[in-house]
Amino acid sequence: MKVRVTVSLKEGVLDPQGKAIGHALHVLGFDEVGEVRVGKVIELDLADEDAAKAEARARAMAEQLLANQVIEDFAVEVVK
C-alpha cells in the first residue's frame, strides 16, 4: 500500500525557502507570482493491505517523526 504524507509549514510560520524561490521567479520574469510556500512530500511503501490501517499507521509515523507539529501541519493520503 502506497501512502503519501505531505508536510507543510503552518500558516504564519516564516518560510525563507519559499521567499527565496519567489524572489528567483521574479528575477526570471514570472511577475504574477505572489506567496510561495515549500513543503515536503514523503511517499511510503507499507506492507499493510488495508487502506484504513495503512492511513492510521502513516498518521502515527507523521506524529512521531515526519512532522514537527509545533511549526508544521501534515496530511495523509492513501495512493493505492
Added chain:
Amino acid sequence: MKVRVTVSLKEGVLDPQGKAIGHALHVLGFDEVGEVRVGKVIELDLADEDAAKAEARARAMAEQLLANQVIEDFAVEVVK
C-alpha cells in the same frame, strides 16, 4: 489562482533522505515500512485568473527553476 508543483526524484536516483527516514521508522517500530522517497511540494499563489494559463506558467517555472530535470520529475496541479 493557487498551483501546486510536486517535485520528486526520478526512479533509480538514490534518495539518502528517504533511506534515513525509512531507517528511523524501523527503529521506532514501524516494521511494515518498505521504500521511502522524499520530494518537495511548492505552492504558488499566481495572479492569473485562468486555470489553463496558470498551469502552463507553473510548468515553465518548474522547467526553468523548481525542478532539476536531470534527476527530478515534476507534476503541476491547479488547486483553486
